[in-house]
Each structure stands twice: as C-alpha cells, then as structure tokens.
Amino acid sequence: MRIVAGTWRGRGLVAPSGLTTRPTSDRVRQVVFDMLWHAPWAGRAAVERARVLDGFAGTGAMGLEALSRGAAEAVFMERDRAALAVLRENISACRAEAVCQVLAVDALAPPAGAPCGLVFLDPPYSQGLAVRAALALALAGWLAPAALVVVETGRDETLELPGERLAERAHGAARMTFWRLGGMDAVSHLR
Incomplete structure (x- = not known):
C-alpha cells in the first residue's frame, strides 16, 4: 500500500495485521481522487487547501492521500488501538504531524469539532454505520455547509443520505458514493 500521487507519491504505508482494519486499495483511492479532481461537482478546489x-x-490512507495532493490539514478519527498505532506511524513516515490531528474516538460519537469541507467515511461494511456517522458528525459540527462526503460501503449495500448523490462507483467488493450533504437542514432528516 502506498500514496498514489502528489508530494508523497510512492511513499509506503503500513496496515495493521488481522481483519479489524480493511484499508482502501491504492486503485480505489486513485479512482476516488481522479473523480474529485476532474468532476464538475468537485474539481481541484475540493481537495487543495481543504480541511479533511x-x-x-x-x-x-484517504486523509494522507488528500494531504499529498494539497489539502491543508486532516483530522483522523479511529478507535482501534492497533489501527491508531499504524495511523501514527504512517503520519510520521510522511512527516505530516504538523498538519494532522489524530483523535482516538469513534466517528459515531465524536467530540465537538470545526467544520471540514471534504469528509471520508469508511465504516465496517454491512452495519449501516455511514448514515449514523454522518448524523453524529454533523451534530458535532464537523461537516461544513455543503460538505463533500465520500463513503465507502460494501458493493451490495445501499446508502441513503440527504442532499445530492453526485456519483457512485463500484470496484471489487467496495462501492464509493459521493454526496453533497447541504448542511444541517438536510442532515437533520437522518434522525
């Protein structure tokens, strides 16, 4: 596993052993960022200088890829201890500590935070966690108005979030769905 493009292109990333963490593949990350970079509903501005x-x-991997491609800063939420250790190791390997904040929290119960314009959610498959996480993050102040949210689910999962579904791509066992949530009014319908 490696950073696909940008300042840290080719930089190797490590993953924890075992089955508790399922990293997004290099190929899927390449497709996601190509879409963000070139789509009329996103463009380079969706990534460059973004708070992720x-x-x-x-x-x-998703947050570091965004930083490598010009994002201003990234906040990482993870609660698994083994994944946290690897996450910190990957941030250190990229020498990105100054632009990264690691929170040892569950994205389903986040602390209050500052709005982010680009959000990646990759919860465990087939548990319906993406919608719950989007609501929790919105209520805690993490989603900027009109935030662009990229959600990875299992290929056969359906996902209904408020706002505008911008695009969807399936790759292997994964489905990537791109949403523009449209602020708290839209997200409040998730309750």
Whole structure:
C-alpha cells in the first residue's frame, strides 16, 4: 500500500495485521481522487487547501492521500488501538504531524469539532454505520455547509443520505458514493 500521487507519491504505508482494519486499495483511492479532481461537482478546489476529515480512518490512507495532493490539514478519527498505532506511524513516515490531528474516538460519537469541507467515511461494511456517522458528525459540527462526503460501503449495500448523490462507483467488493450533504437542514432528516 502506498500514496498514489502528489508530494508523497510512492511513499509506503503500513496496515495493521488481522481483519479489524480493511484499508482502501491504492486503485480505489486513485479512482476516488481522479473523480474529485476532474468532476464538475468537485474539481481541484475540493481537495487543495481543504480541511479533511477521515472518519473510521484505519491506516489514514484517504486523509494522507488528500494531504499529498494539497489539502491543508486532516483530522483522523479511529478507535482501534492497533489501527491508531499504524495511523501514527504512517503520519510520521510522511512527516505530516504538523498538519494532522489524530483523535482516538469513534466517528459515531465524536467530540465537538470545526467544520471540514471534504469528509471520508469508511465504516465496517454491512452495519449501516455511514448514515449514523454522518448524523453524529454533523451534530458535532464537523461537516461544513455543503460538505463533500465520500463513503465507502460494501458493493451490495445501499446508502441513503440527504442532499445530492453526485456519483457512485463500484470496484471489487467496495462501492464509493459521493454526496453533497447541504448542511444541517438536510442532515437533520437522518434522525
């Protein structure tokens, strides 16, 4: 596993052993960022200088990829101890400590926070956690108005969030769905 593009292109990332963390593959990350970079509903501005939230961060690959491509800062939420150790190791390998904040918390019960414009959610598959996490993050102040949210689910999972579904791509066992949530009014319908 490696950073696909940008300042840290080719930098190796480590993943914890075992089955508790399922890192997003290099290929899927490449597709996600290509879409963000070139889509009319996103563009380079969606990534460059963005404040990024990587919920259910695991290895931190999505947030680190965003930083490598020009994001200003990233917040990582992860509660698994083994994943936290690897996440910190990956941040250190990229020498990105100054632009990263690691929170040892569950994205389903986050502390209050400052809004992020680009949000990645990669919860465990088939548990319906993405919608619950989006609501919890919105209520805690983590989602900027019109935040762009990228959610990874299992290929066969359906996902209904308020706002506008911008795009969807399936790769292997994963499905990536891109949403523009549209602020608290839209998210309040998740309750």
